[in-house]
Amino acid sequence: MTTATPVITLNNGVTMPLLGLGVYLTPPDQAAAAVAAAVACGYRLIDTAAAYNNERQVGEGIRRSGIDRSAIFLTTKLWIADYGYDSALRAFEASLRRLGVDHVDLYLLHWPVPMRFDDTVAAYRAAIRLLEEGRVRAIGVSNFGPRHLEELIARTGVVPAVNQVELHPFFTQVELRRFHDRLGIVTQAWSPIGGVLRRRGEGGGGDVLDHPVVAGLARKYGKTPAQVVLRWHLEHGIAAIPKSVRPERIRENIDIFDFRLAPEEVAAIDALDRGVRAGRDPETADAADFSIRVEDD
Template identity: 50%
Template sequence: MQTFKLNTGADIPAIGFGVYRAAPEETVEAVKAAFEARYRHVDTAAAYMNEEQVGEAFRASGLAREDVFIESKLWISDYTYDGAMHGFDRSLRKLGMDYVDRYLLHQPATEEFERTLGAFKAMTEIAASGRARAIGVSNFSIDQIKAVIDATGVVPATKQVELHPFLTNAPLAAFHREHDILTQAWSPIGGVTRYFTEDPKPEGDPLTHLTIVEIA
């Protein structure tokens, strides 16, 4: 599989398997099937409540740890320096791993941004210790990323954001390229246009939109 080079020197597989909205009882078999289909990149989060099952699926796979890219995210309830340290340790315990390949702030705590900065500062120390090979943010605006860089002197390795044919976020992607931040799309097959309806409209669904189907 194609990989991209992060600003830390780590390689990230271009395509990942996300377990958002995967119930714990479904996650083990889903991730095992993904590994069997040759996915080597799994995205989970504390808020998904299935980190433990991702770790179980990895151990059942027989794959070497260095051959799999595992990322998780800190939820806003743990934002602050101390909270992030505890939250990260909790994620490692649930995963049953000594390190993660990437660790993210799940979203900004907009009304209490100092807590967000404290959490990211903790993450820089986690990365320096080698327990996270890269760190990043998710769902941050350009101004919020600038504030993180200004406060810590550390440029996030990646920014995860909703990105698909109906939401291209071109100015944000340009900012990322300028600062050597890799843009990672969450839900590139449609995101919220498909999550919250049982019957996504053809004109709003990348899997059925006529132009996209023609290209495919």
């Protein structure tokens, strides 16, 4: 099965697929196969990060797929330990070497660092330079709140094309999405089916896929709960990057373009929002708080 994924136009005119494969927590020895399987069934957006320590394998998977590099929208992210202007440029070159490519389509700052926001701004200025040089096709951020975005834009004059944030039916980020819409920033969801909760073993009430509203819609449409939740994202115009290493689940996650949710069904899922994030709070992000070390070249 191959499926044509709808695209969204970013604020600089570049088009980006609305659905892609995320590889957060994908072990390096499984990443290449997952990427190749995703491309084979129609994915054209692959999202990785320096901090995931699987960029090499993502690049290998793209080459293994047999699809021309120009057909793949490739995202990677700058880790916060490499913020600052010169260090960001060096880290970008290291990402290119690991990926085995000469450019990336979207380059994101992985987190804001409020206690060192000068370094965050300097890193973004480096990303602007890469954009101007054609080394990246679009730039953006991840996990930024309105206050972070306002300051970043005020100090650089460049509106991010994308903000990738935790977003799922239990944490819908309505106000942030409205803020994005006013500025022309695309909202992209990590943990789009609530995996950040499910990994914590909260089960039952902590798993949106078990919720009666989602389960009922899955029965109605002959789809899985995960497919219903991903379709909910698309109905809102939210880009999503579900993660899986299982070929059957990868195929399932992209098989969401043959049905639509009615407005009242979208609203019913909207009503599941608890307003509580499960991931880290961006207001307290700092490299010292993460047990992450980006692999050497």
